[in-house]
Each structure stands twice: as C-alpha cells, then as structure tokens.
Amino acid sequence: MLKCNINGVDLEVPEGTKLIEAFLKAEQKIAHYCWHPGLSVAGVCRLCMCEIEGNPRLQIACNTEVQEGMVASNQSEKVKETVRWGMDFHLINHPLDCPICDQAGECGLQEQYMEYGQYTPSMAHAKVKKRKVVSLGSKVVLDSERCILCSRCVRFTDEVTKTHELGIFNRGDKSEIGTFHDKPLENKYAVNTVDICPVGALTSKEFRFKQRVWYLKDEKTVCPGCSTGCSVKVYHNQEGLFRVKPEYDAEVNEHWMCDEGRGVFDWVNRQNRQSYSVNAENMEKPSSSELKLILTAQQTVEEYESLFEYLKSSNKKVEVYYWKNNPDKFDDFDNLLIRGDKNPNTKGLLETAVKHDITLNPFSGFDGFESFEGDIWFILPENKAVYPLYEQYVEKALKLENNLTIFAVPKVKVDKTKKNISILPLKTYFEKDGHFLNFNGLKRQLKPGPLQVSSALALNEWVSFVKSDDFGDQVDLLSKRKSEGFRKKNEMTQTGGGL
Amino acid sequence: MSVEVKRKDQNQSWLLPSVLSGMSLTFGKMWGNLFNRKKMPTLNYPEEKYEYGPRFKGNHVLTVKKDGSLRCTACMLCATNCPADCITIIASEHDNEEVEKFPIHYEIDILRCVFCGFCEEACPVDAIRMGPEWQSPALNGGSFVYDIRHLAFRSELRGGIESRLDDAERHKAGI
Ligand code: SF4
Ligand code: SF4
Ligand code: SF4
Ligand code: SF4
Numbered sequence: 001m002l003k004c005n006i007n008g009v010d011l012e013v014p015e016g017t018k019l020i021e022a023f024l025k026a027e028q029k030i031a032h033y034c035w036h037p038g039l040s041v042a043g044v045c046r047l048c049m050c051e052i053e054g055n056p057r058l059q060i061a062c063n064t065e066v067q068e069g070m071v072a073s074n075q076s077e078k079v080k081e082t083v084r085w086g087m088d089f090h091l092i093n094h095p096l097d098c099p100i101c102d103q104a105g106e107c108g109l110q111e112q113y114m115e116y117g118q119y120t121p122s123m124a125h126a127k128v129k130k131r132k133v134v135s136l137g138s139k140v141v142l143d144s145e146r147c148i149l150c151s152r153c154v155r156f157t158d159e160v161t162k163t164h165e166l167g168i169f170n171r172g173d174k175s176e177i178g179t180f181h182d183k184p185l186e187n188k189y190a191v192n193t194v195d196i197c198p199v200g201a202l203t204s205k206e207f208r209f210k211q212r213v214w215y216l217k218d219e220k221t222v223c224p225g226c227s228t229g230c231s232v233k234v235y236h237n238q239e240g241l242f243r244v245k246p247e248y249d250a251e252v253n254e255h256w257m258c259d260e261g262r263g264v265f266d267w268v269n270r271q272n273r274q275s276y277s278v279n280a281e282n283m284e285k286p287s288s289s290e291l292k293l294i295l296t297a298q299q300t301v302e303e304y305e306s307l308f309e310y311l312k313s314s315n316k317k318v319e320v321y322y323w324k325n326n327p328d329k330f331d332d333f334d335n336l337l338i339r340g341d342k343n344p345n346t347k348g349l350l351e352t353a354v355k356h357d358i359t360l361n362p363f364s365g366f367d368g369f370e371s372f373e374g375d376i377w378f379i380l381p382e383n384k385a386v387y388p389l390y391e392q393y394v395e396k397a398l399k400l401e402n403n404l405t406i407f408a409v410p411k412v413k414v415d416k417t418k419k420n421i422s423i424l425p426l427k428t429y430f431e432k433d434g435h436f437l438n439f440n441g442l443k444r445q446l447k448p449g450p451l452q453v454s455s456a457l458a459l460n461e462w463v464s465f466v467k468s469d470d471f472g473d474q475v476d477l478l479s480k481r482k483s484e485g486f487r488k489k490n491e492m493t494q495t496g497g498g499l
Numbered sequence: 500m501s502v503e504v505k506r507k508d509q510n511q512s513w514l515l516p517s518v519l520s521g522m523s524l525t526f527g528k529m530w531g532n533l534f535n536r537k538k539m540p541t542l543n544y545p546e547e548k549y550e551y552g553p554r555f556k557g558n559h560v561l562t563v564k565k566d567g568s569l570r571c572t573a574c575m576l577c578a579t580n581c582p583a584d585c586i587t588i589i590a591s592e593h594d595n596e597e598v599e600k601f602p603i604h605y606e607i608d609i610l611r612c613v614f615c616g617f618c619e620e621a622c623p624v625d626a627i628r629m630g631p632e633w634q635s636p637a638l639n640g641g642s643f644v645y646d647i648r649h650l651a652f653r654s655e656l657r658g659g660i661e662s663r664l665d666d667a668e669r670h671k672a673g674i
C-alpha cells in the first residue's frame with residue numbers, strides 16, 4: 001500500500017494505482033473523458049490535469065502512477081485555467097446539437113462544461129463539418145462532428161471484444177472515427193461503445209429518439225437473458241420500459257453486457273403481456289389427485305421453493321417435467337459473457353429440486369400425455385424468444401382435454417368457452433422480489449420495480465393462493481381488480497402521452 | 500374573542516337617497532352612451548373585436564423553415580417545461596441528415612394549457628410561439644387537441660409563420 005495525499009485528503013492505495021483512481025477514491029472531482037476504468041490508458045483528452053508537488057509541470061492524472069508520499073492537487077487556479085482551455089479546444093468544432101442529440105441529459109460534455117467551461121468562446125473561425133448520421137452496422141449510429149476523439153470506443157473493440165472494427169482515420173481536425181473499409185460494426189457487444197462514449201457521437205439505433213433520458217427512471221436488477229446474470233439497470237417510465245444498460249459488477253460482468261441482453265425488456269411491456277386471468281376459479285375445484293407440472297429455469301429460487309414445498313405437502317401424485325430449450329448448447333461460452341444456457345436460474349432450479357427431493361424429468365412435448373387424466377400445470381417461460389418450440393408446445397397444450405392451468409407472462413390466445421383451461425398472469429423479473437443463482441452459483445437479487453400488469457402475481461404468490469382455504473375469495477378479489485381498476489393507484493397507468 | 504358589532508350608520512336607514520344615487524349613475528351612463536357612442540368603453544362583441552398587442556400570449560403557432568417544413572426539432576424541451584403537461588411529442592428520424600430529428604406527432608391539449616408561455620421560452624430554435632389569437636371555439640372536446648396541421652398550417656396563418664432561426668444560415672455562418 002502506498003500513502004498519498006490528494007487535495008489535502010490522506011489515503012492509502014494499492015501499488016500500481018493511477019492518480020485519477022486515487023482522486024476518485026478520495027471523492028475529489030476531476031475532469032476526464034478518455035480514461036475509463038475498464039479500458040487501458042490513452043491520455044488523449046488532456047483534461048485530467050493535476051499538480052504534483054515537486055514537479056513544475058502539470059501532469060495528467062490518468063497516466064501517472066501513485067508513488068509513495070505523493071502530494072497531488074487540482075485546486076489551483078493554474079490547473080483550473082488549463083482544464084478550461086482544454087475544454088474549449090474540445091468544443092472548437094463541436095456542433096451545437098444538444099436539442100437533437102440523444103445524449104443530452106447524460107452527456108459528459110454538457111456536465112463537465114457546467115463545471116469547467118470557458119463560457120466565452122474565443123474561436124473566430126468556422127467549424128469543421130464532418131459526417132453526420134453514419135450507420136455503423138445494425139445497432140450503432142455515428143455522428144463524427146460530436147466525437148471528441150477520446151478513443152474509448154476504439155480501445156473497447158481492441159481490448160474487450162478484440163474484434164478491432166473501429167479506428168481513428170485522418171489527422172488533425174480531419175480526424176474521424178470509422179470502420180475499416182466501412183465494414184459494419186457487428187459484434188455481440190457493439191452497443192457498449194454507445195454507453196462508454198462520453199458524448200452523443202455514438203447512439204443506439206434501438207433507443208434513438210424514443211425518449212429523452214430525463215423522462216426515464218432506472219431500476220437496478222439482473223439480466224435474465226442467460227445464465228451469466230449480468231447486473232443491469234432498466235430504464236423505464238409510465239409508458240413502459242425503454243432500455244437496459246450494464247451496471248458495474250466486479251464478480252460477473254464488470255462494466256459490460258451483451259447486445260442481446262439489451263433487448264430483454266420488451267416482454268415486460270404491457271402490450272406484450274397476458275394481462276388478465278381466465279377461468280381462475282378452476283383452481284379451487286376439488287381436482288384430481290394426480291398432477292403433472294412443466295417448468296423452465298426462468299423463475300426465481302423463491303418461486304421454486306414455495307412451489308416444491310406445496311407439491312411435497314399436498315398428498316397428490318406429482319410428476320415434474322423440466323423443459324430445457326437447447327440442452328446441447330447449455331455449456332457454450334464465448335469467453336466474455338454470453339452463455340448458451342439462455343435461462344437465468346438453471347442452477348437455482350437444480351439446487352432447489354435437490355433440496356426438496358424432487359425429480360426433474362426431461363420434457364419433450366406432450367406425447368405420452370394422452371392417457372393421462374389428472375391436472376396439468378404449465379409454467380411458461382418469460383423469454384419465449386429463446387424457446388424455439390414455444391409456439392408449438394403452447395398450441396398442443398391448448399388442445400388438451402385435461403384440467404390445464406397455464407402460468408404465463410406472454411399473451412396466450414385461448415378460446416374462453418373451453419372451461420378446462422385456466423390462465424394465470426405471471427410477474428416478470430422486473431416486477432418481482434427474489435433471487436437467481438447464476439452459472440457459478442452467485443446469488444443475484446432482483447428488486448421489484450413498478451408493476452406493469454395489475455393482475456399479475458409471482459408464482460409463489462399464486463401458490464399461496466392455491467394453498468389458502470379462501471381461494472374463492474381471492475378469485476373474487478382478482479376479478480374485482482379487473483373490473484374496478486383495483487390497485488390502479490400504485491400501478492403505472494399506460495395511457496400514453498403523459499410525458 | 501369578542502366581536503364588536505358596529506351600529507348601523509344613521510344615514511343607511513334612509514333607503515331612498517341610496518336608491519336615487521344609484522339610479523342617477525345608471526341613467527347618466529345610459530344617456531351618455533346613447534348620445535356619445537365614441538366614448539363608450541365596451542365593444543359589440545362578436546361583431547367588433549379587440550386587437551391585442553403582438554406580445555399577447557394566445558394560441559400557439561409552430562413556425563416553419565424557409566422551405567415550409569416544421570422548424571421544431573422534437574427536442575421536447577417545451578414538453579419538459581410545460582407545467583400543465585399538455586404537450587405530447589413523438590420524435591422520429593428525418594431522411595435529411597442535416598435535420599436528423601423531427602416530430603411526427605405534436606399535440607397541444609389547449610384546454611389544459613394555462614397560457615404561461617414557458618414552452619415558448621424553452622424552445623431553443625424559435626419553433627413554438629404564442630400568437631395573438633385567443634378565441635378558440637370548437638364543437639367537441641376532441642377539437643381542442645391541436646395537432647401539427649392546426650398549429651402550423653391553420654388557414655389564419657396563411658401558409659405558416661417563418662422562424663427567425665434557420666439552420667441553413669447557421670451552417671453557412673460556420674457555427
Ligand atoms: S454530445 Fe453532448 S454537448 Fe454535444 S450535442 Fe450531444 S448533448 Fe450536446
Ligand atoms: S465516438 Fe465517442 S467513444 Fe469513440 S472516440 Fe468519439 S467520443 Fe470517444
Ligand atoms: S403555455 Fe404553458 S401550459 Fe400552455 S403549452 Fe406552453 S408551457 Fe404548457
Ligand atoms: S417546439 Fe421547440 S422546444 Fe418544443 S420540441 Fe420543438 S424545438 Fe423543442
């Protein structure tokens with residue numbers, strides 16, 4: 001450990017720490033663009049200036065390692081003046097695009113200008129015009145005028161994905177970001193460049209112009225896209241969910257996430273959901289003493305716990321079937337984040353099943369169910385996109401003559417005159433409490449966000465309904481909810497236009 | 500707490516003088532207006548209408564560019580600033596990369612509007628102004644939600660009001 005003093009704050013940092021990290025650790029403000037904790041040091045933006053005792057020249061904090069007894073500060077007028085001029089140089093050719101720019105509201109340039117801006121521009125010449133709205137592949141759009149050439153995006157493709165698509169071309173004020181031979185930027189992590197771009201030079205095609213960022217709230221949760229279980233932030237408002245960004249998690253995803261995971265918010269939105277229950281009263285009828293249950297590894301550990309406890313305590317003859325979407329690809333891994341097992345909680349399911357002594361039979365369609373007379377519970381996966389046989393199985397299930405209960409997040413089209421089928425809406429990962437165990441058994445907690453569908457319940461809540469004696473009352477309550485808009489108050493109403 | 504009850508003024512108990520003074524005022528004004536109509540302070544609305552000054556904050560106008568397209572860049576600053584929450588904008592990608600972003604849907608619910616003028620003040624490009632019109636009759640509630648067609652191209656505007664700030668000029672000046 002090395003002792004140092006930053007702006008008068010004494011602290012100890014491990015050897016090899018950069019001065020900028022010491023500044024941030026001491027909770028001192030320091031201007032910076034090109035330095036990113038997940039990437040190598042470039043030292044190109046020249047904003048992280050600081051004064052080191054014994055050194056007559058100002059130094060950049062991102063490329064200076066802390067030495068024993070170092071005394072550094074960035075409070076003097078000299079440093080502030082330098083940063084102000086550095087900032088002004090960045091703005092020489094910057095367009096005044098903020099009203100159109102998607103980054104406005106979370107822009108590094110805007111934020112740091114408020115702090116370190118020159119406010120009286122001294123540039124007398126016309127701005128250099130560069131390419132605007134350049135499509136870099138199917139996910140990212142580039143605006144070269146807004147780029148401040150911090151090279152974060154280039155370093156990301158060089159160091160993290162190692163795909164080397166991006167580069168800086170030309171020299172001087174003609175420098176521009178681009179791809180070699182205009183080959184598209186098509187890797188599975190491309191949208192991370194949008195996150196790390198400190199300005200609005202790189203924007204995401206999916207999110208572009210959908211919302212202004214100040215209309216969005218974020219909620220920290222876990223990505224249910226695969227068994228890696230990246231920590232993410234989901235951005236939402238009263239109109240629904242709009243985007244997903246990674247959240248720093250040292251043990252799992254560090255600063256990054258994959259592009260596929262950014263699309264997994266869509267099924268949470270109300271328009272794609274089963275929003276009411278069908279024939280819920282079926283659940284209280286004295287039903288047969290045999291039960292077949294089909295489940296996937298997309299529920300939380302808490303839900304499996306309560307489900308298995310119920311199955312054990314009821315004196316029914318139960319058979320549990322485990323529906324695996326792509327068993328042959330379960331162990332795939334791309335050496336960065338993406339895993340072939342597209343379920344967030346496979347480990348949790350297997351461990352809970354062992355704990356409750358439940359045998360999981362492989363599920364491979366409804367063949368062999370013809371002679372079966374008892375009840376069937378079918379718990380559908382939330383992320384139906386990764387279940388290639390989803391439509392086929394649901395269609396088959398809806399033809400069954402058994403007393404069938406479907407727990408569903410996505411919409412299920414059912415003939416309401418068929419009294420043997422009941423459909424119960426489920427909550428999604430964004431709305432429920434509980435935790436997932438990721439591929440190596442790390443526990444990742446979900447936080448309940450605002451409910452998108454008022455009648456949805458988590459599986460454990462449904463099970464406690466089924467267990468309780470007054471299920472009939474509860475069903476009444478549910479239908480009341482539907483008709484009277486019960487619980488509307490704490491639900492986000494999706495009327496649209498309420499910006 | 501005790502409340503002191505004021506005794507009635509002796510004069511007030513005499514009804515007739517008050518009635519007569521009221522009547523004389525009424526009839527005085529009536530004769531005055533009948534024989535000296537120029538000095539009459541009221542208007543014969545709706546045949547006669549009062550012209551407000553150009554700074555009057557009445558119904559909104561969306562300005563247009565030289566080529567007649569909407570000036571609005573769909574930045575949503577007006578909607579953010581609006582205290583009555585009555586502006587709805589849906590933005591979209593424009594074919595022209597110089598324009599980049601424009602509103603495909605812009606609505607003001609004029610019944611919710613409090614005519615504060617904050618939208619006009621927030622707009623960075625002089626795309627929304629509040630004009631001198633203040634009468635907005637309509638036959639049903641839906642007609643009080645003004646869309647782009649009404650806000651920018653209603654017949655009273657005779658083809659649209661041109662914005663003071665044009666991007667083409669800004670680019671030419673190298674800003
Ligand atoms: S990058 Fe930042 S400063 Fe530049 S136009 Fe966009 S929001 Fe404005
Ligand atoms: S595009 Fe963004 S991340 Fe890349 S160099 Fe320019 S400013 Fe930096
Ligand atoms: S005048 Fe005020 S209330 Fe009316 S639209 Fe503008 S900001 Fe909203
Ligand atoms: S009217 Fe002005 S403030 Fe409102 S969205 Fe259009 S450009 Fe922005």
Ligand code: FES
Pocket residue numbers: 031032033034035042043044045046047048060061062063
């Ligand atoms: S952050 Fe140090 S030079 Fe850019």
